Amino acid sequence: MLTLAGIAIIAIGFVAGFNPLLVVTVAAVVTGLAAGLSLHEVISALGKAFNDNRYVSMVWLVLPVIGLLERAGLQDRARALINRLANATTGRLLIAYFFLRQMAAALGLTSLGGHAQMVRPLIAPMAEAASEARFGPLPDPVRHQIRAQAAAADNIALFFGEDIFIAMASILLIRGFLAGNGIEVEPFALSVWAIPTAIVALLVHGVRLWHLDRQLARTMQAVKP
Amino acid sequence: MITLSYVYLLGGALFTAVAILSGLDPSNPRRARTTAFWGLMALSLLLGDQISDFGNGLIVLSMAGIAGTGGLGKGTLTLEAETERQAFRQDRGARIGNWLLAPALIVPTAALTGTLLLKDLMIGGVHLVDPKQATLISMAFGVLLALAVALPLIRTTPLVPLQEARRLLDTVGWSAILPQALAALGAVFALAGVGKVIGDLTATYIPAHSPLAAVALYCCGMAGFTILMGNAFAAFPIMTAGIGLPLVIMQFGGDPAVVCAIGMLSGFCGTLMTPMAANFNLVPAALLELPDRYSVIKVQAPTALILLAANIALMTLFAFKV
Numbered sequence: 001m002l003t004l005a006g007i008a009i010i011a012i013g014f015v016a017g018f019n020p021l022l023v024v025t026v027a028a029v030v031t032g033l034a035a036g037l038s039l040h041e042v043i044s045a046l047g048k049a050f051n052d053n054r055y056v057s058m059v060w061l062v063l064p065v066i067g068l069l070e071r072a073g074l075q076d077r078a079r080a081l082i083n084r085l086a087n088a089t090t091g092r093l094l095i096a097y098f099f100l101r102q103m104a105a106a107l108g109l110t111s112l113g114g115h116a117q118m119v120r121p122l123i124a125p126m127a128e129a130a131s132e133a134r135f136g137p138l139p140d141p142v143r144h145q146i147r148a149q150a151a152a153a154d155n156i157a158l159f160f161g162e163d164i165f166i167a168m169a170s171i172l173l174i175r176g177f178l179a180g181n182g183i184e185v186e187p188f189a190l191s192v193w194a195i196p197t198a199i200v201a202l203l204v205h206g207v208r209l210w211h212l213d214r215q216l217a218r219t220m221q222a223v224k225p
Numbered sequence: 226m227i228t229l230s231y232v233y234l235l236g237g238a239l240f241t242a243v244a245i246l247s248g249l250d251p252s253n254p255r256r257a258r259t260t261a262f263w264g265l266m267a268l269s270l271l272l273g274d275q276i277s278d279f280g281n282g283l284i285v286l287s288m289a290g291i292a293g294t295g296g297l298g299k300g301t302l303t304l305e306a307e308t309e310r311q312a313f314r315q316d317r318g319a320r321i322g323n324w325l326l327a328p329a330l331i332v333p334t335a336a337l338t339g340t341l342l343l344k345d346l347m348i349g350g351v352h353l354v355d356p357k358q359a360t361l362i363s364m365a366f367g368v369l370l371a372l373a374v375a376l377p378l379i380r381t382t383p384l385v386p387l388q389e390a391r392r393l394l395d396t397v398g399w400s401a402i403l404p405q406a407l408a409a410l411g412a413v414f415a416l417a418g419v420g421k422v423i424g425d426l427t428a429t430y431i432p433a434h435s436p437l438a439a440v441a442l443y444c445c446g447m448a449g450f451t452i453l454m455g456n457a458f459a460a461f462p463i464m465t466a467g468i469g470l471p472l473v474i475m476q477f478g479g480d481p482a483v484v485c486a487i488g489m490l491s492g493f494c495g496t497l498m499t500p501m502a503a504n505f506n507l508v509p510a511a512l513l514e515l516p517d518r519y520s521v522i523k524v525q526a527p528t529a530l531i532l533l534a535a536n537i538a539l540m541t542l543f544a545f546k547v
Contacts, residue, residue: 022293035417047282049412067389
């Protein structure tokens with residue numbers, strides 16, 4: 001039971017608003033100590049795991065490119081592009097992005113998209129510009145709301161698209177687990193059963209994004225009568 | 226063979242530059258700590274394989290210490306610099322137009338084609354790139370290619386992309402390494418057997434007497450455990466061994482393919498609702514400069530809960546053949 005101390009630290013730390021990086025590190029050390037490792041062993045285990053997972057942080061390699069293009073006005077370009085489409089709204093744009101992102105992920109193309117590469121430089125400014133064109137200048141809370149919606153659309157479309165592709169890591173994990181328990185499953189059988197949830201995800205989130213347009217219209221009407 | 230270590234060298238060079246540029250910026254109120262933080266990151270990337278595990282552990286502790294005791298600072302622009310940036314944008318925008326979008330698409334395109342083409346490319350019986358890491362290596366190539374195209378197009382010096390990377394990292398701050406730290410935490414959890422304890426607790430103390438109850442327990446367990454661990458892949462083997470396999474599949478005769486596929490997707494519902502999945506939920510909030518760290522999670526939660534209910538319904542409907 002003592003092994004769960006780390007989880008308790010995380011729950012309390014996050015809720016109490018301590019710095020998450022500090023909370024996570026303390027939780028790791030406490031969990032290791034609770035499992036009977038010495039302090040030296042715990043720090044070594046943490047260091048080894050951190051070193052083994054350096055690839056996770058390599059997403060930041062893209063920052064010089066994105067930053068340079070932003071400096072030259074990439075976000076302005078994205079906005080101008082949206083303003084040329086008379087019918088564009090924030091909700092419709094995000095539905096279109098959601099659909100494309102989900103389809104691409106279902107074909108295994110998960111690297112098309114992402115928060116640093118697509119959402120910050122292109123999708124979020126486009127989504128903001130679509131509402132600006134309709135309602136005029138946006139107050140900051142509305143702007144932030146639209147940006148959060150853009151990030152959410154990227155995540156949800158990715159999660160409920162990628163499992164349809166048969167070579168995805170999760171499919172391999174499931175097969176490996178079942179094979180270890182003496183059950184053979186075809187990858188195709190697994191990917192097929194990702195399709196119903198994918199369709200529900202598209203419908204549910206699509207409706208919510210469609211509602212977003214009406215909600216934005218209401219908010220903006222309340223802001224300036 | 227080109228392996229990840231080359232990508233780490235590139236990353237190390239980037240973070241070294243960020244550390245130096247932060248150190249040279251008097252407008253950053255926490256100059257020394259910011260420099261130290263990114264310097265440690267650079268050290269880990271450049272020499273992580275040479276220094277001992279304990280040394281790497283001390284790097285993690287130091288970075289967490291810097292983040293937890295006041296955090297990093299941010300460089301600020303003077304009004305003059307702001308005006309200058311605006312003029313630069315307008316000038317380049319007028320000259321380059323929509324061609325500016327092209328370099329932005331080079332990185333994902335390179336990652337994609339590289340993954341498809343380079344994975345099996347052999348030269349003299351040796352893989353040109355490490356096939357398991359083809360996507361990351363191709364992405365790194367894509368970054369270099371995009372810079373090679375964008376710098377002459379925009380007509381500026383190589384220092385500019387580095388300064389801009391620092392500006393963006395200043396907005397993301399310490400949360401830039403949170404996903405990596407969480408991955409490390411996951412490894413320590415696995416070492417300590419945290420998952421097994423929770424799986425046993427759930428399977429022992431929560432009853433499930435009907436197929437629907439077993440399915441609901443499994444799906445909610447996947448989501449809940451993913452919320453705790455931040456990763457559906459960590460939750461899956463534990464919850465499936467604890468509940469999915471013995472109850473839903475063995476006892477009530479559920480189809481393993483349906484149960485596991487939808488069980489994993491139930492875990493993804495949890496991923497949408499947890500700060501522990503920092504790279505999906507907290508990092509974008511920082512990257513998009515949102516004042517509320519949890520605003521992306523708040524937007525995602527309703528969809529995630531509806532999808533969790535849908536998964537329970539779908540699994541109950543399709544897993545049990547009549």
